[in-house]
Amino acid sequence: DQQVKQNSPSLSVQEGRISILNCDYTNSMFDYFLWYKKYPAEGPTFLISISSIKDKNEDGRFTVFLNKSAKHLSLHIVPSQPGDSAVYFCAATEPTSGTYKYIFGTGTRLKVLA
């Protein structure tokens, strides 16, 4: 059972416009969320994170919004640039006595058209 879901496998956006990538989760114990970006033939790289005590976190062109009641988070990229074309994964963790383990979504492939 997929606890973290990215229901859109792909998304195309015009350069300069907003890209919105969505992520839904089912586990109400998740309290920390991250977004990773992955280019072909490379490992994922950390992009932005948000704690469940917040509903928004911003870093430059990237903003993550968290709606706990809906168990939904979204990543906004404004303005979108061709270099943003990549696969984006959301991930979530829950409090645990051991190391924090990430549960990843299946990814959304973003294509920014010049």
Next chain:
Amino acid sequence: DAGITQSPRHKVTETGTPVTLRCHQTENHRYMYWYRQDPGHGLRLIHYSYGVKDTDKGEVSDGYSVSRSKTEDFLLTLESATSSQTSVYFCAISENGGRAHEQFFGPGTRLTVL
């Protein structure tokens, strides 16, 4: 960029043969992880290590074993490879395993089991 290398980067092997993948880090991070990435599944944790000789299972550990005899090296072994283990394998490291410290990923190893 975090100093993480994986070897080999590509490998083709036959069903039933043993395979060992190596992850090497130069960051002296305590935590190391092995993931596999498959279409429709995102990234799934296989095993992780929280110190030398200290390892634990992830969500898809069956058919895999790991060893960590030095801080810098984390080995993933497929004792008898099967076609279902064809995948892209990523190693990741984390300074202290905490959720506020993101994981840094290696470039990946593409394994094909014929």
